[in-house]
């Protein structure tokens with residue numbers, strides 16, 4: 001395996017150098033012109049990119065990707081911070097960026113227990129509101145936000161992370177107050193606000209069978225009620241040890257059987273040791289800093305980068321193998337310095353999880369992906 005990874009990298013790195021020489025420092029091919037022809041290849045935009053202060057990041061986002069997702073500006077806490085106040089400043093600029101660069105624009109996310117302002121599910125005394133009040137607030141939020149961008153957004157992550165890894169419902173305020181109904185209600189409200197927009201359920205750790213089966217059950221229930229659901233988003237926050245390509249492939253194959261598209265919605269691959277197994281993208285995780293789990297503060301050793309490249313490439317080979325059902329792969333950030341994984345699940349680390357490095361240069365894996373796309377199709 002080790003020999004294979006190094007061979008793969010040597011070949012790809014050779015390509016990287018060759019491409020640089022041939023086209024004067026940067027390959028003429030881009031991700032959006034190559035793999036972006038088989039499925040949408042996307043990235044998130046953070047506040048600095050949306051407001052235009054990260055010019056190099058904007059240039060990469062515009063030239064390399066044909067889909068964009070908002071890292072934070074469309075979450076409830078950002079876009080609807082108070083019951084009678086919306087703030088569309090960043091969301092409007094985000095949508096305008098996508099339209100300017102002819103990209104598929106993804107809305108993320110309408111209903112999520114995190115990035116949720118206190119007022120949304122509680123009354124003035126801080127107690128859970130009644131089911132009627134919560135339904136009214138969900139309907140008002142969803143119809144206002146989805147309605148504002150009607151006809152301009154390709155699809156919405158309607159509900160994000162409703163399940164625990166064991167397949168039970170997460171004890172979110174939405175579940176506590178409305179039970180299982182909160183998911184069909186959210187999809188119904190989104191469809192009523194824009195009948196033409198695609199609707200997705202988004203979560204992490206779908207390689208865990210109990211969680212995947214719970215999600216498949218809820219998708220089938222939405223379909224039984226004739227509620228629109230176009231895709232399931234598998235977030236793709238990868239670790240060195242897990243999930244394996246095989247376990248992710250099992251998830252893709254299972255999801256393909258229930259007539260939904262599969263989207264890899266938040267792809268990143270940490271180069272760092274995990275403080276705990278199966279953390280997926282669990283927002284609450286916050287482990288104590290220790291230098292022993294932050295080994296590459298001054299850069300990745302060549303062999304570690306070779307292993308990381310081979311590992312990330314193995315997932316892109318999987319996505320290309322299933323391009324008939326995978327319709328989007330989105331990286332959760334433009335370049336390594338942007339990544340939330342520098343601060344999660346341990347604050348203050350230096351990580352290398354994305355396709356572009358801290359100097360906004362394409363890593364060798366970009367040429368490997370382009371090469372893999374052009375030769376294998």
Ligand code: G3I
Pocket residue numbers: 071072075114115160235266281282283340
């Ligand atoms: O904007 C404020 C800033 O004003 C303040 O000074 C600063 C100090 O705390 O916080 C800033 O907000 C931060 C926000 O990102 C914007 O940078 C929040 O604290 C921080 O919690 C938030 O983290 C985001 C997290 O979702 C929670 O919303 C991450 O950047 C983002 O990558 C992460 O993404 C989620 C997906 O939406 C869903 N799947 C899991 C994934 C990782 O948790």
